[in-house]
Amino acid sequence: MHTKVFQLLVDNTSGVLSRISGLFSRRGYNIDSITAGVTADERFTRITIVTHGDDDILDQIEKQVAKLIDVRDIKVLKPEESVYRELALIKVKCSPKERQGVISIADIFRANIIDVGKESLIIELIGDQEKIKAFLDLLDGFEILELARTGMTGLIRGIDKVTYLD
Amino acid sequence: MIGADALVKALSEEKVKYVFGYPGVAICPFYNAILNSDIETVLVRTEQNAAHMASGLARISGEVGVCAVTSGPGATNLITGIATAFADSIPLVCITGQVNSSLLGSDVFQEADITGAVESFVKYSYLVKDVNDIPRVMKEAFHIAKTGRKGPVLVDVPIDVQNAEIKKFQYPEEVNMRTYKPTVVGNFQQIKKMVKALEKAKRPVICAGGGVLLADAQKELKKFSETFKIPVVSTMMGIGSMPTVHPLYYGMVGNNGKAYANRAMNESDLLIMVGARVADRAVNQPDLITENKVLIHIDVDPAEIGKNCGPTIPIVGDAKNIFEQLLSFEMSIDTKEWVKTLNEYKKKMVVKRNPNPKFTDPEAFIKLLSSKMKDDGIYVADVGQNQIWSCAYHEVKKGRFMTSGGMGTMGYSIPAALGAKLAAPKKQVIAVCGDGSFQMSMMELATINQVKKGIKIIVLKNNYLGMVREYQHFTYKDNYSVVALNDYPNLKLLAEAYDMGYIKVENTSKAEAAIDLLLKDDKSCIMEVMVDPMDIVKG
Numbered sequence: 179m180h181t182k183v184f185q186l187l188v189d190n191t192s193g194v195l196s197r198i199s200g201l202f203s204r205r206g207y208n209i210d211s212i213t214a215g216v217t218a219d220e221r222f223t224r225i226t227i228v229t230h231g232d233d234d235i236l237d238q239i240e241k242q243v244a245k246l247i248d249v250r251d252i253k254v255l256k257p258e259e260s261v262y263r264e265l266a267l268i269k270v271k272c273s274p275k276e277r278q279g280v281i282s283i284a285d286i287f288r289a290n291i292i293d294v295g296k297e298s299l300i301i302e303l304i305g306d307q308e309k310i311k312a313f314l315d316l317l318d319g320f321e322i323l324e325l326a327r328t329g330m331t332g333l334i335r336g337i338d339k340v341t342y343l344d
Numbered sequence: 345m346i347g348a349d350a351l352v353k354a355l356s357e358e359k360v361k362y363v364f365g366y367p368g369v370a371i372c373p374f375y376n377a378i379l380n381s382d383i384e385t386v387l388v389r390t391e392q393n394a395a396h397m398a399s400g401l402a403r404i405s406g407e408v409g410v411c412a413v414t415s416g417p418g419a420t421n422l423i424t425g426i427a428t429a430f431a432d433s434i435p436l437v438c439i440t441g442q443v444n445s446s447l448l449g450s451d452v453f454q455e456a457d458i459t460g461a462v463e464s465f466v467k468y469s470y471l472v473k474d475v476n477d478i479p480r481v482m483k484e485a486f487h488i489a490k491t492g493r494k495g496p497v498l499v500d501v502p503i504d505v506q507n508a509e510i511k512k513f514q515y516p517e518e519v520n521m522r523t524y525k526p527t528v529v530g531n532f533q534q535i536k537k538m539v540k541a542l543e544k545a546k547r548p549v550i551c552a553g554g555g556v557l558l559a560d561a562q563k564e565l566k567k568f569s570e571t572f573k574i575p576v577v578s579t580m581m582g583i584g585s586m587p588t589v590h591p592l593y594y595g596m597v598g599n600n601g602k603a604y605a606n607r608a609m610n611e612s613d614l615l616i617m618v619g620a621r622v623a624d625r626a627v628n629q630p631d632l633i634t635e636n637k638v639l640i641h642i643d644v645d646p647a648e649i650g651k652n653c654g655p656t657i658p659i660v661g662d663a664k665n666i667f668e669q670l671l672s673f674e675m676s677i678d679t680k681e682w683v684k685t686l687n688e689y690k691k692k693m694v695v696k697r698n699p700n701p702k703f704t705d706p707e708a709f710i711k712l713l714s715s716k717m718k719d720d721g722i723y724v725a726d727v728g729q730n731q732i733w734s735c736a737y738h739e740v741k742k743g744r745f746m747t748s749g750g751m752g753t754m755g756y757s758i759p760a761a762l763g764a765k766l767a768a769p770k771k772q773v774i775a776v777c778g779d780g781s782f783q784m785s786m787m788e789l790a791t792i793n794q795v796k797k798g799i800k801i802i803v804l805k806n807n808y809l810g811m812v813r814e815y816q817h818f819t820y821k822d823n824y825s826v827v828a829l830n831d832y833p834n835l836k837l838l839a840e841a842y843d844m845g846y847i848k849v850e851n852t853s854k855a856e857a858a859i860d861l862l863l864k865d866d867k868s869c870i871m872e873v874m875v876d877p878m879d880i881v882k883g
Binding site: 188189192193196197200204221234237238241242244245247248249250 | 459463464468488521523646647649
């Protein structure tokens with residue numbers, strides 16, 4: 179079992195996301211996370227999918243996704259040549275007394291406190307998945323009231339593998 | 345000009361001759377506009393058969409089959425036909441009417457989310473919301489349906505879009521799709537690798553699938569096989585890609601195929617799978633065809649390569665194109681010994697059946713029918729025991745063999761035969777079905793009469809859903825459940841009701857005279873062939 183990050187460039191048509199997610203569910207592929215957003219060229223959407231499976235399955239995923247009419251391009255974001263980021267918003271329950279402790283953990287991770295309430299804080303953290311996991315582990319002693327994560331997105335470094343749009 | 349006119353104009357631009365369908369309010373603008381064109385319409389009796397007819401026409405003409413039905417139940421009834429075409433990669437454009445676009449999603453009368461419902465059975469689908477998109481969408485729909493790995497495309501058009509004025513109708517000369525560019529020409533390096541491997545091979549075999557017929561590569565396959573003396577076997581969908589009477593042809597593979605065909609495939613040291621999916625019915629254990637041999641997999645769909653087995657040499661491209669490229673190489677391959685061995689297998693490994701003389705033996709009957717059919721006749725097999733017998737005993741000379749191979753949709757043969765007849769009116773077209781599959785599309789007898797075409801319908805009658813009965817015989821020790829048909833309908837009366845001829849064949853001894861009578865003209869006729877209810881296909 180391996181985890182792979184696929185980056186797709188797709189035509190920005192209605193229903194494109196459901197076509198892709200439908201393909202994953204009907205063929206029994208896993209989606210760990212999926213993010214989508216329009217690119218600099220409004221005709222295209224960039225989708226990042228994190229998935230896992232054995233090599234044959236990952237190979238099939240790549241081919242089946244590439245086959246979809248709306249998919250212009252599919253690339254594998256290899257860890258050694260890509261950057262990944264995810265945004266997490268974490269609402270932690272803490273009394274005014276505990277507040278400073280949470281803030282100092284957040285500082286170490288360069289996370290931002292974006293809301294403060296009487297009994298809670300909201301922390302904004304950006305990083306790769308390991309960083310977010312490490313941060314959540316450190317918050318072990320506190321009660322996490324709510325957690326919202328965007329899922330991973332990423333880009334390949336450099337200009338060698340850029341897909342230029344017509 | 346309104347949207348409906350634009351749809352019809354696009355069909356004319358694509359040189360569509362027939363539209364199969366069933367009107368309802370939501371598609372009425374289209375069916376009104378079509379009256380002003382040269383396109384002929386065929387009113388089916390249920391929508392599923394519109395897709396099957398379009399499929400039969402597409403397979404014989406090589407063109408895209410077109411059907412048009414109304415929204416809601418009309419569209420949902422079409423789904424099985426679309427799925428059948430998708431499984432066999434048959435190019436269709438299916439137009440569905442849809443409720444007013446302002447009402448979409450509000451569950452009004454006869455609304456169905458058809459683009460959502462067919463998502464997993466179409467190559468692509470469109471929901472047209474702007475009338476000015478119609479020319480581009482139609483051009484793309486035909487392009488997608490007939491290029492690369494062929495398949496059905498659905499175009500859903502709300503009634504208000506059909507009725508809206510279009511600014512200007514200009515049918516695009518070219519398709520400009522940023523995201524869809526299928527590979528058809530084989531990679532030269534890969535082909536060179538294949539040639540090298542072939543030169544080392546002692547026991548090469550080609551397994552031809554439906555892709556060979558879809559690429560219209562029969563001639564090229566034959567020439568390639570003959571030039572280098574490479575034996576050919578086929579999948580069910582590939583039957584007829586090589587004349588079955590050809591000395592280098594060794595039958596259909598798979599659990600319902602010929603034992604010597606499977607043996608040829610398993611004992612080969614180099615196997616060329618071409619236009620075949622390597623699905624479970626053809627290749628039960630995919631690891632067997634990769635063990636101890638070089639596997640070359642040629643397919644126009646890269647996703648098929650490596651899906652069920654990992655090939656040594658993958659080649660993406662169109663079969664016709666790749667055979668042509670291969671023929672430009674000089675190769676020295678000696679297969680004399682191998683061919684001799686296979687001929688011995690073919691002689692020895694023949695399954696002997698024990699036919700019941702009180703009934704008609706399907707083997708003897710189909711062989712006789714096949715020998716008396718015109719060489720270029722079209723044989724459409726349905727699904728069930730009849731299909732397996734047809735695959736085993738029908739000989740394709742210059743004609744075609746068609747069946748629903750991937751989806752196994754019962755009732756396919758009669759509508760598909762009518763579609764084939766419209767594509768080739770001068771050819772003899774015979775549909776062979778069982779009494780179960782016949783009843784799934786017997787309403788189309790009226791359609792056959794209405795278009796005034798002669799179809800020969802042969803019903804192998806055993807009063808059972810024979811294939812399932814056989815399965816229950818082996819798996820559940822004759823505990824039959826929901827498989828007995830009750831001898832209805834009376835086919836003689838039914839033939840009379842539809843003004844068709846009727847011939848009954850009680851037993852094998854009566855078959856020859858009956859077949860002569862059946863084939864003496866080109867009028868529609870139902871032939872009822874009494875088959876032993878306990879007969880099995882697994883000898």
